[in-house]
Amino acid sequence: MSLHRPKGEMAEKCPIRDVLDRLGDRWTVLIIYELENGTLRFSELRKQIGDISQRMLAQTLRTLEQDGLVNRKVYPTVPPRVEYSLTELGVSLLGPLNQMIAWAADNHEQVRAARAAYVPPPQQVAL
């Protein structure tokens, strides 16, 4: 399996990278993680995450819906009520995702220690 773009094709992206890039944005993983335990409505998601703007929450949820990872259900009441939940495909992502999260939880101390210990190289090694 190769993740780099086919040599000659400048217009087409590697499809795997295409999917990975989406997961790599600032909010996607966080939203999926919050939906792990079930359905949440828009305002509940916003409150849970805390530091996401209304704009980015709406936008990211749209993308997740487009990609088939999240279901959106609208109740035509006043005021409106919109509920979000993971699709089957979205649920299937939880396994790999939680592995990554677990790794980050297990190793962030070590990463922070490495950063603190890091000294930028002198740029040239004296002979």
Place this chain on the structure above:
Amino acid sequence: MSLHRPKGEMAEKCPIRDVLDRLGDRWTVLIIYELENGTLRFSELRKQIGDISQRMLAQTLRTLEQDGLVNRKVYPTVPPRVEYSLTELGVSLLGPLNQMIAWAADNHEQVRAARAAYVPPPQQVAL
């Protein structure tokens, strides 16, 4: 385990998100993936990935080095030779990472199909 920022703390990020955010950038995963099979020098990495600029390769490798995921070894020859390889910590990331990649490989067809099938909600009824 919680990924959202502590309610009162606006300055401090969740440390897990801090690590996850790094992995989420455009090139980090790709570089780690390329180093899975062993040491590569700068120009070899560049060639393998294909569409990464010299600037971003150098910059991302620096960050990986700072975070303790990649080793950098300089040979003081002329011209210089610099080799990169995964640290033990970097290797420990391969498990979770390959799970994510495998998921993307297994499901990108379904994601593309969902995108193609998606019709944006009416939102407004035309008068």
Place this chain on the structure above:
DNA sequence: CGGCATCCCTTTGGATACTG
């Protein structure tokens, strides 16, 4: 060869205001 510095365009995303 392996970078770093600079310039500059593109993308991202927050704040705010408005609407069904």
Place this chain on the structure above:
DNA sequence: CAGTATCCAAAGGGATGCCG
């Protein structure tokens, strides 16, 4: 409540040039 539209600032990242 759940968005959308607009504006604008900050970050991302390519191209180029220079240098050990």
